[in-house]
Amino acid sequence: MLDATTKDIKERTSGGMINPAKTCQPIGAMYAALGIHGCLPHSHGSQGCCSFHRMHLTRHFRDPIMASTSSFTEGASVFGGGANLKTAIKTIFQVYNPDIIAVHTTCLTETIGDDIPNIIKTAEIPEGKLVIHTNTPSYVGSHVTGFSNMTKSMVNYFSEATSDVKKEQVNIIPGFVNPGDMREIKRLTRAMNAPFIMFPDTSGVVDSPMTGEFNMFPKGGTTQAELADTGNSKITVALGRFAASDAAGQLDKKCKVPAVTLKTPIGIKATDSFLMTLRKAFAYEVPYELEEERGQLVDIMTDTHFHFHGKSVAIFGDPDIVTGMTEFVLSLGMKPIHILTGTPGGAVGSAVGSFEDDIKELVDMAGVKANIQASGDLFTLHQWIKTKPVDLLIGTTYGKYIARAEDIPLVRVGFPVLDRSVHSYMPIVGYRGAMRLIEMISGALLDRQDRDAADEDFELVM
Amino acid sequence: MSQTLAINERQDFITTKGRQKAHLKCDADSIAGCVSQRACVYCGARVVLNPITDAIHLVHGPIGCSAYTWDIRGSLTSGEELFRNSFSTDLKEQDVIFGGEKKLSAAIDKLAIKYNPKLIFIYSTCIVGVIGDDLEAVAKAAAKRYGIQVIPVQSSGFIGNKSAGYRAACDALFRLIEPADRTMVGKDKSINYLGDFNLAGEAWIIRDYFRQMGVTVNVVLTGDASSADLKKATRASLNIIQCAGSMHYLAGRMEETYGIPFMQVSFLGLHDTADSLRRVAAAIGDKEVLARTEALIDRELAVTAPVIEDYRRKLAGKKAAVYVGGGFKAISLIKQFRELGIEVVMIGTQTGRQEEYDTIHELASDGTVILDDANPSELEKFMTEQQADLLVGGVKERPLAYKLGKAFIDHNHDRKHPLSGYVGAINFAKEVYSTVCSPVWKYVRSGDEGCE
Numbered sequence: 001m002l003d004a005t006t007k008d009i010k011e012r013t014s015g016g017m018i019n020p021a022k023t024c025q026p027i028g029a030m031y032a033a034l035g036i037h038g039c040l041p042h043s044h045g046s047q048g049c050c051s052f053h054r055m056h057l058t059r060h061f062r063d064p065i066m067a068s069t070s071s072f073t074e075g076a077s078v079f080g081g082g083a084n085l086k087t088a089i090k091t092i093f094q095v096y097n098p099d100i101i102a103v104h105t106t107c108l109t110e111t112i113g114d115d116i117p118n119i120i121k122t123a124e125i126p127e128g129k130l131v132i133h134t135n136t137p138s139y140v141g142s143h144v145t146g147f148s149n150m151t152k153s154m155v156n157y158f159s160e161a162t163s164d165v166k167k168e169q170v171n172i173i174p175g176f177v178n179p180g181d182m183r184e185i186k187r188l189t190r191a192m193n194a195p196f197i198m199f200p201d202t203s204g205v206v207d208s209p210m211t212g213e214f215n216m217f218p219k220g221g222t223t224q225a226e227l228a229d230t231g232n233s234k235i236t237v238a239l240g241r242f243a244a245s246d247a248a249g250q251l252d253k254k255c256k257v258p259a260v261t262l263k264t265p266i267g268i269k270a271t272d273s274f275l276m277t278l279r280k281a282f283a284y285e286v287p288y289e290l291e292e293e294r295g296q297l298v299d300i301m302t303d304t305h306f307h308f309h310g311k312s313v314a315i316f317g318d319p320d321i322v323t324g325m326t327e328f329v330l331s332l333g334m335k336p337i338h339i340l341t342g343t344p345g346g347a348v349g350s351a352v353g354s355f356e357d358d359i360k361e362l363v364d365m366a367g368v369k370a371n372i373q374a375s376g377d378l379f380t381l382h383q384w385i386k387t388k389p390v391d392l393l394i395g396t397t398y399g400k401y402i403a404r405a406e407d408i409p410l411v412r413v414g415f416p417v418l419d420r421s422v423h424s425y426m427p428i429v430g431y432r433g434a435m436r437l438i439e440m441i442s443g444a445l446l447d448r449q450d451r452d453a454a455d456e457d458f459e460l461v462m
Numbered sequence: 463m464s465q466t467l468a469i470n471e472r473q474d475f476i477t478t479k480g481r482q483k484a485h486l487k488c489d490a491d492s493i494a495g496c497v498s499q500r501a502c503v504y505c506g507a508r509v510v511l512n513p514i515t516d517a518i519h520l521v522h523g524p525i526g527c528s529a530y531t532w533d534i535r536g537s538l539t540s541g542e543e544l545f546r547n548s549f550s551t552d553l554k555e556q557d558v559i560f561g562g563e564k565k566l567s568a569a570i571d572k573l574a575i576k577y578n579p580k581l582i583f584i585y586s587t588c589i590v591g592v593i594g595d596d597l598e599a600v601a602k603a604a605a606k607r608y609g610i611q612v613i614p615v616q617s618s619g620f621i622g623n624k625s626a627g628y629r630a631a632c633d634a635l636f637r638l639i640e641p642a643d644r645t646m647v648g649k650d651k652s653i654n655y656l657g658d659f660n661l662a663g664e665a666w667i668i669r670d671y672f673r674q675m676g677v678t679v680n681v682v683l684t685g686d687a688s689s690a691d692l693k694k695a696t697r698a699s700l701n702i703i704q705c706a707g708s709m710h711y712l713a714g715r716m717e718e719t720y721g722i723p724f725m726q727v728s729f730l731g732l733h734d735t736a737d738s739l740r741r742v743a744a745a746i747g748d749k750e751v752l753a754r755t756e757a758l759i760d761r762e763l764a765v766t767a768p769v770i771e772d773y774r775r776k777l778a779g780k781k782a783a784v785y786v787g788g789g790f791k792a793i794s795l796i797k798q799f800r801e802l803g804i805e806v807v808m809i810g811t812q813t814g815r816q817e818e819y820d821t822i823h824e825l826a827s828d829g830t831v832i833l834d835d836a837n838p839s840e841l842e843k844f845m846t847e848q849q850a851d852l853l854v855g856g857v858k859e860r861p862l863a864y865k866l867g868k869a870f871i872d873h874n875h876d877r878k879h880p881l882s883g884y885v886g887a888i889n890f891a892k893e894v895y896s897t898v899c900s901p902v903w904k905y906v907r908s909g910d911e912g913c914e
Binding site for chain 2 (some may be wrong): 001002003004012014015016017018019020022023024025027040042046047048049050051052053054055056059062063064065066067068069070071072073074076085087088089090091095107108111112137138139140142149185208210211212213214215216286313342394398401409415417
C-alpha cells in the first residue's frame with residue numbers, strides 16, 4: 001500500500017498531508033469534557049463531526065462514548081447556528097439531563113462566527129444546571145490543542161479562589177492520556193499522601209465496569225465542586241506542555257495558583273521529577289512502597305539493558321507522549337533517530353513552546369543525531385525510515401502500515417490505538433508504566449529476534 | 463431511561479407493529495441536541511466512493527475529515543491500494559481567510575506527479591462550502607493540466623444528512639461513467655452490481671456465483687472497482703442493486719439517461735440469496751442460465767442448509783435487535799434471523815426510506831418496535847424492554863450492547879468475515895452463535911441459562 005513512498009525526499013510546498021499523524025481539535029475537547037462528572041460533551045456543528053469523534057473514541061476505548069450535536073443544516077449555516085444550539089441545549093436537559101453541557105465548536109461554526117457565550121446566555125438552562133464552552137477551530141493545532149482548550153475552559157468556568165490562604169492540596173492536569181494513566185498518577189499521588197484534584201479525569205467514565213446496565217453518566221469524572229476548589233490549591237502540576245500547561249497557566253492568572261509544568265511522567269526520570277515536585281511542595285517523604293517500585297524498575301532496566309542498547313527507534317504521536325517516550329528510550333540506551341508529531345509547534349506567545357527544541361535538547365544531550373519534525377505526516381516518517389532504517393517503531397495504530405511495509409516491529413503507544421484492546425486500562429506512566437513499556441519493547445524486539453533466527457541460533461534462554 | 467420519549471418530536475419516528483400506526487416518519491433531519499448515531503454528507507459520499515481502488519481521495523478541508531475516514535471501511539482490493547492512503551489539504555486559518563483554492567491546486571499538482579493517478583476525487587467539507595472555494599474550476603484546470611479525471615464531490619457536511627452524501631457520490635459516479643461512445647450503451651449482455659463495497663471480499667463471492675451461472679458482471683459499484691472498469695459501466699444491460707440506500711439514485715439516473723433497467727437484490731440469508739439469483743437469471747431469460755442457477759442453488763444449499771439447521775437448533779427462541787445504516791439490510795436481516803429461529807423484536811435504520819419501512823412493517827412480527835434515526839437511550843430502552851439477546855449494528859453501538867450484557871454483531875465497516883451469499887450465511891450463523899452463546903455472559907448475568 002505504501003509502494004509509492006520513495007527514499008528521495010523533496011521539500012513539499014503544497015502544505016497538504018499524506019497519512020496524517022494528528023486529527024482535529026474537537027475530538028480532544030470531547031475527550032477532555034468526558035473527564036467532568038455528569039457532563040455531556042456537545043459538538044456545535046454538522047452531525048458528521050460528532051459521529052466521527054464518537055466512532056474514533058469508541059474504537060480506542062471500547063466503551064460507549066456519549067456526545068450530542070447541533071445537527072447543522074444548510075439554513076443554520078447561512079443564518080447562524082444560534083437557534084440550533086438553543087434547541088439542542090433545551091432538548092439535552094429535557095431528555096438526557098446531564099449536570100453540565102460542555103459545548104465545543106467546529107470549523108464550520110467557527111467560520112460562520114457563532115458567538116457561543118452569547119447564545120448560551122440567552123438559552124433556556126434549568127436551575128442548577130450549567131453550560132460551558134470552548135472554541136476549537138479545526139484548522140488550528142490538533143486534537144491535543146482541543147484537549148488543552150477544553151481543559152483551560154474548565155478553569156475559566158469553574159475555578160475560584162474563595163480564600164487568601166491556599167489549601168494543602170495539588171491540582172494535577174494529566175494531559176491527553178488514557179484513564180489507566182490517570183489512575184496510576186492518582187495512585188502515586190495518594191501514595192505520597194498529597195491531597196489532590198485531578199482534572200480532567202476520564203477514569204471511571206471511558207473505562208467503566210460492566211454492570212449489565214448502561215449508564216449515560218458513569219461514576220467517574222472531576223466534580224463541579226472539585227473543579228471550583230482548584231482555585232484554592234497550593235500548586236498546579238501540569239503533566240505535558242502541549243495538553244496541560246495552558247490550563248495551569250490560566251489557573252495561576254485567575255486564582256494565583258502557581259504552576260509547575262513537567263513532562264508526562266513516562267520513564268524513570270520524568271516519574272522522579274513528578275514525585276520530587278510533590279515532595280518539595282508538601283515536604284512529605286517518598287514512601288517505601290514507591291522506593292521499592294523504583295528499585296524494581298532499575299533492577300529490570302539493568303537486567304534487560306543489553307536487549308536495548310544501540311537499537312534504533314522511530315517515535316511518532318502526540319508531542320507530550322513522544323517527548324516522554326524519547327527521554328525514556330534514551331535512558332535504556334536506545335537511539336531515537338526519527339521523531340515526529342503531527343501537532344504544530346505551539347501558538348506564538350503560548351506557554352507551550354517548541355516540540356522540536358525540546359526533542360533536540362534530549363537527543364543532543366545523549367549525542368544522538370535525529371530527524372525531528374513537528375507538524376509532520378507519516379509519509380515523511382516513512383521516507384526517513386526508508387533512508388535510515390530502524391529496529392523498532394513506537395507510535396499509534398497508524399504506524400502499522402509502515403511497520404508492515406518495512407518489516408519492523410511496532411509498539412503501540414498513544415492515541416489512537418484502534419486494533420488492540422486493554423491498552424487504555426494499563427498505564428505507561430510512573431514506575432509501573434515504565435516496567436510495562438520495557439515488557440512491550442523487549443517483547444517486540446525479542447519476538448522479532450526469535451522469528452528471524454536461523455535454526456542454529458534459535459535459543460531457549462534470552 | 464424512562465424520560466427518553468420526552469422528545470415529543472421523536473414519537474413520529476417510532477412505532478410498534480400491531481399496536482400503533484403503520485407509517486413512521488423517516489428521511490428527516492435529526493433533532494438538534496440528540497445523541498444521533500448518524501453521520502454527515504461527507505461521510506456518506508466517502509463511504510460510497512472510497513472502495514474505488516486506483517483513485518486518489520483528496521479531502522479538501524481541515525485534517526479531521528480525512529483522518530477519521532482513513533482506511534476504515536474494510537473494502538478489499540484485487541488491484542491498486544492507492545485508496546487506502548489518507549490525503550488532505552489540511553486547511554489552516556490563513557486558508558480559511560484567504561480561500562483554499564491555491565492550496566488545493568498545489569496539492570493536486572503534487573499528488574498527480576507523485577502517484578500518477580488516473581482519477582482524483584476532491585471532497586468538499588463543511589468549511590469549503592462556507593468559504594466558497596470553486597472546486598469545479600480547480601478540478602477542470604487540473605484535469606486539463608494532467609490529462610486525467612478530477613471530479614469534485616459536493617459533500618459539505620451541513621447540506622443534509624448521510625443520504626445527501628450518497629447522492630453526492632452518485633452524482634460524481636454519474637460523471638465518471640459517462641461514455642465517450644454512446645453507441646455501446648447497453649450493448650453487452652452483462653450486469654452491473656450496485657451497492658456492494660466488497661467488505662471482507664463479499665463482492666467477490668457474488669461475482670463467483672454469477673460466473674457459475676454464466677452471467678457476466680461488468681463492474682461492481684464500487685467494491686474493488688477501478689476507474690477503467692467504471693468507465694465501461696454503461697455497456698451493461700441490467701443494473702442490480704443491493705444497498706438501495708446508497709445506489710438507488712444512481713440506478714434511477716442510469717435508467718433515465720441510458721435506458722438501463724434495474725432490479726433490487728439482496729444476498730443476505732439463504733432465502734434472499736436464492737431469490738435474488740433466480741430473479742437475475744429470469745431477467746437474463748436464458749434457459750441455460752436458469753438451469754445453471756438452479757444447479758448452483760442446489761449445490762450450495764446441500765452444503766449450507768444442514769449447517770444452518772444445526773445452528774438453528776442451538777439458537778431457536780433467541781431475540782434480536784437490529785440497528786443498521788440502510789433499509790435493505792434491515793429487511794433481509796428479519797428474514798435471515800427467522801432462518802435461524804430468531805425473532806427480531808426491535809429494528810431501525812439511520813437512513814431507511816419510506817417504502818423500505820413499509821416492507822419492514824409488513825415483515826415484522828406483532829409487537830416489534832420499528833424506529834428511524836434512533837439514539838443510544840432509545841436503543842437501550844427498547845433492547846431492554848423487548849428483552850433482546852443480541853444487537854446487530856455498527857461501531858458506536860457495539861460497546862452500548864455489551865454494557866447492557868447483550869451479544870453483538872458488526873454488520874458494517876468492522877465486519878471481518880463476509881456475510882453475503884451462502885458462505886456469508888454460515889459465517890453469520892456462526893457469528894451469532896459465538897457471541898450469543900459465549901461463556902462470558904455468565905459473568906454478566908447471574909442465572910444466565912446460556913445455550914445448549
